[in-house]
Each structure stands twice: as C-alpha cells, then as structure tokens.
Amino acid sequence: MTPFQLDDASIFLTGGTGSFGKAFVRHVVEKATPRRLVIFSRDELKQFEMAQEFPESRYPFLRYFIGDVREAERVRRAIEGTDTVIHAAALKQVPAAEYNPFECIKTNIIGAQNIIEACLDSGVKRVVALSTDKAAAPVNLYGATKLCSDKLFIAANNIRGSRDVRFSVVRYGNVMGSRGSVIPFFLGRRDQGSLPITDAEMTRFNISLDGGVDLVMWALKHAEGGEIFVPKIPSYRVTDVASAVAPSAQQEIIGIRPGEKIHEEMITASDSPNTVDLGDYFAILPPGDPSAIERYCSRRSARLVPAGFSYDSGTNDHFLSVEEIRVLIQQHVDPGFRTDGF
Numbered sequence: 001m002t003p004f005q006l007d008d009a010s011i012f013l014t015g016g017t018g019s020f021g022k023a024f025v026r027h028v029v030e031k032a033t034p035r036r037l038v039i040f041s042r043d044e045l046k047q048f049e050m051a052q053e054f055p056e057s058r059y060p061f062l063r064y065f066i067g068d069v070r071e072a073e074r075v076r077r078a079i080e081g082t083d084t085v086i087h088a089a090a091l092k093q094v095p096a097a098e099y100n101p102f103e104c105i106k107t108n109i110i111g112a113q114n115i116i117e118a119c120l121d122s123g124v125k126r127v128v129a130l131s132t133d134k135a136a137a138p139v140n141l142y143g144a145t146k147l148c149s150d151k152l153f154i155a156a157n158n159i160r161g162s163r164d165v166r167f168s169v170v171r172y173g174n175v176m177g178s179r180g181s182v183i184p185f186f187l188g189r190r191d192q193g194s195l196p197i198t199d200a201e202m203t204r205f206n207i208s209l210d211g212g213v214d215l216v217m218w219a220l221k222h223a224e225g226g227e228i229f230v231p232k233i234p235s236y237r238v239t240d241v242a243s244a245v246a247p248s249a250q251q252e253i254i255g256i257r258p259g260e261k262i263h264e265e266m267i268t269a270s271d272s273p274n275t276v277d278l279g280d281y282f283a284i285l286p287p288g289d290p291s292a293i294e295r296y297c298s299r300r301s302a303r304l305v306p307a308g309f310s311y312d313s314g315t316n317d318h319f320l321s322v323e324e325i326r327v328l329i330q331q332h333v334d335p336g337f338r339t340d341g342f
Helices: 019-031 044-053 072-079 093-099 102-121 140-157 182-192 209-222 239-244 268-274 291-300 324-332
Strands: 010-016 036-041 062-066 084-087 126-128 168-172 194-197 203-207 228-231 233-238 251-255 265-267 276-277 282-284
Touching: 010 019, 019 036, 019 084, 019 209, 036 291, 044 062, 072 102, 084 102, 084 209, 093 102, 093 140, 102 126, 102 140, 126 209, 140 168, 168 209, 182 194, 182 239, 182 282, 194 239, 203 209, 209 228, 209 324, 233 239, 239 251, 239 324, 265 282, 268 276, 276 291
Parallel strands: 010 036, 010 084, 036 062, 084 126, 126 168, 168 228, 194 251
Antiparallel strands: 203 233, 228 282, 276 282
C-alpha cells in the first residue's frame, strides 16, 4: 500500500457535522487540498450551518451528503469513489442509550457493519473508526455497543481477502469542549452558585479535539490493520474541573448515575498480553499469535507492556492541575475564559 498523503486522498467522513467532524474538516482545509472530502450526516440543518463556515465555493473538494449509517444502500452509494474512511458517527449519550437501547445498537453496531461492508465492496484502502474509553470493560450500553463496533472493525481485516484495505480503531477519553461534556456543562452553570458532582473521587481522561484529529491522522499514516490505538493523555479530577471553572461555587455531590464509572479505562489488564508501547501511543493488537506480535514490535520498534498492565484515569501518572485545566479551557473551549478563575 502506498503511504497516506492527505493531498491525494478521497475521504468519506461519517458524523461529519459533529464536534470531531468539524475539527477534522478544519484541519484538512488548513493543511491540504484532498481530491474529495465527503461530509456524511443525518441533519440537513447542521450541514447547512457547516457549509457557511466551509462553503463548496471556497473548498470545491467538499461534498455534503445527507444519510444515515443505519441505511446500508445509502452508505454504499455515498462511499463510492473514496479511498479513505473515517467513521465518527455514533449515538453517544449514556442516559439516552440506556433508555433507548436498540436505537443505539442500530447506529453503533449495525451502522458499523454497514460501513465495513461498503468499504469491502467499494475499493476503500484505509478505514479508521473512532472508539471511546467506555468500550473498555463497559458498564453501560453505549460502551458495550462501541466495544462491539471495535470488534467488528478489527475482525474486518480477517475477511478482506485479496483487497488492499486496512481497518483500525482509535480509542480515547473525554474530549475537552465536545457537546454534552462536563466542561461546557460547568461553564453554563458557573453563575448559579453550585455545580453538581456525581462522586468526589471521579476522574476522567482528557484530550482536545485537535489531539483526537492528530491521533486519527497518525493512524491513517501508520496503521497496518487490526490495531486499536490508544494515546497517552492526562487525567483530571472532576472536582478540579469544577474548581477551575467556578472556584467560589459550592460542589454538590449528587451520586453516581446509572452506567457511570468512578474511573474510566482504556486498556484493561486482560489486554496486556497483546498491547504494545509505540512511544506516544499504545496499540492493542488482535490476540492469538505471539509471534505476530513479536514481528509487529520488530517492525515498529515497539515493546510489549508488562504483564497485568492497565491504563485507567484513576492511576494515570499525569494529572492536570487546576491551573493547567484553566489554560486548556481558554485554548480549546472558551477563548474569553479567564485563567485566574474570576
């Protein structure tokens, strides 16, 4: 397979009007001029609004396609002529998934399989699917559907036959400033005098939207197929986020919600026998043949992680301070945010 070059690529992006999708498109238009970039999503209003920021008249390689990953025929038709697929579409709100489980299954699992089959039928070369830390040892339906999606994309490498295509996954934690995440929620309530905290011990991984885009770009360039890539990123304490956003607000402990963990995981101890350290990233490889993992390490100058290794937000060796959180909020969420906390 030829090395990935953004300028030469014809890209199909599902969930293209979401937080990641917009950040990815912004990265592309600033860095390169691909042959084609298809923004595929369900909401015509969001596409209209996005087209005001990224008009086809200025970026003639952009295409806005209405469609749903649940609809196999529409996916197959829309994906024609592309060589690179980034699958970011998902239903990801944990309470909504618990209340509407099969709707989540239809998008996150059946939709994933529709993408896979369209890629196999359409001459696609590279596929990167976005995952979540909630897919590691899942305790909620959203995490379970994303774990299933991850398995589908990794197993797709087993049925590619003679096709020149690679399927891989990227898995990362909470995205700073994404819709529905804790920081915008706290920012919206900081003048009310109190912030709800589910548990005083709760921690989360943290990555910026740009960091997520960088991981996807790295995977497009370096994936061999079959990897779940995990970035080495910092954690934060939710109480520290509250202190960073509103230092004078009362922190009201309201109790953990159904489907939540105190600490999120990205690599479990059960993954350790087939997890390798690539430097800035880990890669969880398909289990089975130890010699295949040894060859991968040799090719990539990687090393196996220690037996029993796990990677979770509570035992991470890098925690953000309140001051660091404030700086990141100003950089990635709200440019007008004051880093002195007032």
